[in-house]
Amino acid sequence: MRPVSIHTGAWRYPGAWPDANFNFRHLVRLAQTLERGRFDAFFMADHLAVLNMPIDALKRSHTVTSFEPFTLLSALAPCTERIGLVATASTTFDEPYHIARRFASLDHISGGRAGWNIVTTSNPDAALNFGLEEHREHGDRYRRAREFYDVVTGLWDSFADDAFVRDAESGLYFDPARMHVLNHKGPYLSVRGPLNIARPVQGWPVIVQAGASEPGRQLAAETAEVVFAAGGNIDAARAFYADVKGRMDRLGRDRDHLKILPGVLVTVGDTMAEAQEKRALLDSRVHYDSGIASLSVMLGTDASRFDPDAPLPDDIPETNESKSGRERAIALGREGNLTVRQLAQKVGGYGGGQITGTPANIADTMQEWLETEACDGFNVMFPFLPAGLDDFVTKVVPELQRRGIFRREYEGTTLREHLGLPRPANRFFPAG
């Protein structure tokens, strides 16, 4: 994740690295620790602007300086051997030719470990960094994303897997009959091709999606192989799971070809009391200004104008930013019967899914989710670094392994193999 500890109080936790998010040596250690824990992948989120919050909250945020994901993940590639490397890239503010090349390069350099988290970018300030006066409309962003996916995957298929013969004797470098020129012309994009790089090791890097709105779910059902779900309670997770997998059934896609991984912030203690104390200490490190700003981002409207000691008003306006974020914040306030101040404090640290407890408690919860169609796995986040991650790898992972619900060794070498996903056929050269 970016920041590598998503909780806004993480950098102030006693003993934590305040610069965990922006220190390459720390990040190498993190990736290597995750690999020792046999994680599928290291995920690097991405944002194309500083957080859209007032400066009094922004100045407290450890996300303001971050590495760009391709530079970071490429640098981590030679420092690791097996772990997948998943980066976010925006379909709203980038070009398919660039995105296709970068993921193909990362996939080749890492030996087949790349994954692309497709986002449409909800932060409206990103638009201002890319020549626009206003953010693109939500539905429009998703329509462009769908076409963008077709173009990128089409570019990845520019060459058959066996196109590069490199016959020094005859002087033939590649077989021209095994190259395809895309010639795409659509409502949003026009891209000729071919891509100037061989087909990725995995055929296509793994496609990840994290949108949760109606068009976000539909995009996931049509294209994604992994979904980062928002987390939350188990009933909501089951409903989301059934919804997305049901969409796949209707599209004729195999349900097993998409893995739903809710985000979960895991705080480990040797006793429940210890875990809860850690979490309470972490939450106490969030400043109120940060809390109200986070709430504003989630709602897509300025929350500082509401009475802090009353519940959220009923008439929160619709938003062009994250529709699912707005709904989640309203639901959290309603469920807990919270005042604006309490809700701000809650979402100010981290408002998504979480498990706090002993290794056995955590494994129990994970097992329940896995075995009752609430999810296919988890996008695990750590409360502070490095201790929060070390606790997970040394205490929770062995417990999951003992129960036989997590690998002891990597069986394959590519991210697709870790996830049990098939390698896609080349649409222009079906035989390889």
Place this chain on the structure above:
Amino acid sequence: MRPVSIHTGAWRYPGAWPDANFNFRHLVRLAQTLERGRFDAFFMADHLAVLNMPIDALKRSHTVTSFEPFTLLSALAPCTERIGLVATASTTFDEPYHIARRFASLDHISGGRAGWNIVTTSNPDAALNFGLEEHREHGDRYRRAREFYDVVTGLWDSFADDAFVRDAESGLYFDPARMHVLNHKGPYLSVRGPLNIARPVQGWPVIVQAGASEPGRQLAAETAEVVFAAGGNIDAARAFYADVKGRMDRLGRDRDHLKILPGVLVTVGDTMAEAQEKRALLDSRVHYDSGIASLSVMLGTDASRFDPDAPLPDDIPETNESKSGRERAIALGREGNLTVRQLAQKVGGYGGGQITGTPANIADTMQEWLETEACDGFNVMFPFLPAGLDDFVTKVVPELQRRGIFRREYEGTTLREHLGLPRPANRFFPAG
């Protein structure tokens, strides 16, 4: 360079790696060998389309599959310690927010070793991969490049060097008075800022430029710290040197703050005869179809329609691609009194500057160029890999060191320090 051996026959040379350009392990070995040779930097050129040549020539080209430069150089960063990492990025087909972030990231990850080769992209086929029907006009590309440079350097200066205080006690991550919002609005670009990454280690990554036309030279004189010149004969090089440094004088820039490095393909032999044999063998590996296609690219017009056994006609049309490339090809044909076929064979391998000889011959030539204001150094290219590079590092480098014209050890840690370039002040926070 990309391909790492620019000569089109390189991949067919006996004993050479046919996939030198697209094999990450080979590239690690190359970068480490260059570092052992105490080179300033490893340079990775870049192109946003496959070469614009007919398929019968393209199929013989080892450039068709290449790594994207940021992914490659970032992956090389942890595999090396001191050598600079210079990537090309286009101002015509990319966004300043992306470019500023990526170079800043590479600079942080590598500890201050990044450089940006600013190009305006002469290959017209790139436009077709980025939604355009036609290439942008040459002068227009350079005007955009000039503004693009202002925006990128402005974004790098978003934070003072000491902005990130990370005071866990008070909860202040950065000092808001040390952040600047660019708010750029110009004829080509509108970018708000701030950049979401700390100021680069080097202040700004080193600015490189490789255009040679009138606007290319002016852009270099105004902005560049390194110029990759096209190479050629010593008189032309001196004229170019005097022209660019003269423009700097008129702009009030210190001449020493720009290093002119002509490209030179160096073929080493223990005797002159051996070196010449190697070079002849290399040239013989170029197919005529490749030669005529390279000539077409240089001229910006289809050369296969000319009589192969007559000289170039006088009325070669003006071009919107590389103006200097067109002039160089015409001059080469005229100087050597060559037929189209001979000229094609000559530029088909590599038509730029070259030295072929013993280590002493090579050092003599380099010394003459360095001592008579023909250049400040060289952009050395190797005829085939790995042997061509190994010969240079084990035979030519010691000769240059013996003469006291090349370093024995790196004195600094950043690319600026290797090149003797000052660290630029932050324009918004002059004190740091």
